[in-house]
Amino acid sequence: MRAQEDRDHAFLRADASVGSRNLRRIPALPDACARPTAEDPLTTFDVFWQTFEENYPFFASKGIDWHKVRDQYRPQVHAGTTRDELYAVFSEMVEPLYDAHVAVQDGNRIFAQVRPGTVVPTGELDTKVKKFIVERDLKGARNLQEFATGGSPTPTSPAGKAICGSPASAGTRRGDFLHAQLAELDRALDTVLGQERTQRLKSLIIDLRINGGGSDALGIHIAQRLTNTPYLAYSKRARNDPADPTRHTRPQPVYITPAQGPRHTGPVAVLTGGSTFSAGETFTQALMGRPGKTVRIGSPHKASSRTSCRASSPTAWLPGCRTRNS
Template sequence: MTMQRRSGSGTICRTVAAAALLAVTAGMALPLAPAASAQPAAPPTGVWRVDGYGEVLTLDAGHLQEYQVTGVSCVKGVAAERAGGQGGTARYTNDEGFVFTVRSKGRPDRAAFHIDGSPGDRGLRRIDALPADCLSPAPGGPVAAFDIFWQTFEENYPFFATKGIDWHAVRDRYRPRVHAGTTDAELFAVFREMISPLHDMHVAVFAGRTGTFGMARPGTVMPTKELDAKVTSYIEKRDLSGGKLRQFANGRISYAELPSRQGYLRVSGFGGYVKADDFAANSAALDEAMDAILTSANTARLRGLIIDLRINGGGSDSLGLQLAGRLTDRPYFAYAKRNRNDPADPTRFTRPQPQYVRPAAAPRYTGPVAVLTGGSTVSAGETFTQALMERPGRTVRIGEHTQGVFSDTMMRALPNGWAFMLPNEEFLTRTGATFDGPGIPPHLREPVFTDEEFEHGRDSAFDRAVAVLGRGRQHGG
């Protein structure tokens, strides 16, 4: 299943449809709310192909089963059990804490599929039966693993052209090195060499005891627990003059009020807030943290808010939209999602689904904001940054480019027990631009946690934010 992103120590493994369509080529304004539709009496059952994502689902009264399909393979994937729903909607859950919702759309051959924590829906189209490859066990061996690995990228990865990669040439170079006697170590080395030139943090191989491989964009580092702890200590000692950050949400959110009457909000991930780590529990923990931080007395006193995302390992995009809803008094466009959906044509995508930030029915802060970003701002940290770009209040980005990975990740299984992940989505601005690859640029460039900054006791981005908010200078978002 293409899951929502899970926040972690720098490892990103992730993931109500809007009726409005994003007119990216015409630059048309977007409506702010989807149209309501009546739900039929019964939820979908049968066999359904997901629009993009390389998935087929079987649904019955109590069970959901995913099949991961390509032109050369079918591998059984995630399963979930019925856990409620009403009318034309059914909800399914599994032991990993994921919640899936399937909803009828008023036609017998169309339905919608939603994963809690991932904004938007995925289209479902009814098919007569499972593909023939799904009716027998997937072939094993190194050659089959190579073919499934290569074919999955061929049919789903959207960025070969922008990264200058000839994926067919990659196959021609590496497939002759794989044969029935190829060892696990040799196959892992082949996969690693194939994907290294992508420099994509949303691409990784999980080869059990043989190893795990992923990479960051050159010149950047992955967010880790160790780096997060080092930065927390540095900020408390240097920026807060020895003061302590108030910790919330399992330490993933922290806050301090500065002598300048500015707030400092540090978010190191959009998930992992509670032990259960499911979306509903994380959402409740985020609300609890922000209720404690944004008291009426606090927001009335603040002259500015610094949001520090410089070490942010990602998580749930929906939690990012939820937090953005604490920073506005009116709804606005955040971004639009689309995914590649033609295995033979990398330029074909689904129709973009616009996503919106809506004001929270809870304490909010709507004054000036400075957002600190860097190369270790990853995934949901980046979609949250993008969701603030059209924020009605004054917002300025300071630091360095974000990592440049936005999509939910497709988690894929191989017959040898290995797994790998890759992206297949784009997050679009109102004009249809994306930031995949280079990341979102800052308005004001400052070094972020470099060796020189640490050596000389500096935090240039933080100091710039304090100065900019203190001057009240206007910057675009």
């Protein structure tokens, strides 16, 4: 968090995010913040429902009438409703959203529902796909190298192409771990896009077909090595009125600025598929406006490009929600 000079305004940015939240000091806390919240099942239900009502941006596009959902499920909740029963109710309420970024959590158990037909990236799937790629596409390639958690390797190809894979387990945690990931990413990029290689590199293939997402910031970091010209990657905005889902914050532009050192500015092919999630999608989006020739090849993505928004209910139920990148 960084305060501005007047000390009444600040902005907050998580390590893995490329957007920030603007903060404004108010004279005092609203009265509602001073009143304790009841912890009975009905209050918990109301907090859960209201959290989505005020924050979730996709009810209309998914054809979900959230008010009808409340009318259907609230009569099932009463003073004697157990924790397990309430967990089941919440899970049933969000299941039709088929949103990979929505989850209901109670302790160690988590309910999440992806879109039908989606193959969720796993370490096992990544290993299987990597073996297939090496045997079919990289046969005869020299100097195969793996980085980070061992995603698809980077070869030296006689055809003047570099193929970069992205592991399914490349999620990002907070704090120092992000800096460690950036350092490892730079090590990979310095190998793939070193001075000697960029001089003879004709094209670059970036394979995101098995990618579980992670950090938007890492995607922007890669894009900075693929241009000599600054450009707009995308803009981010969030809902800005709890009663009106059509009102949003002012869009925050996210720009790509060329990195120092060797860069590849020639053709790039981005491979995507049904197992390209979250930050894999925002990275793809960041490359679409790239001044150099960029081609996306593959089937539609299965998740959505979002920024995290997490809320707690009175009895520690955690309805996960997301707000859209626009």
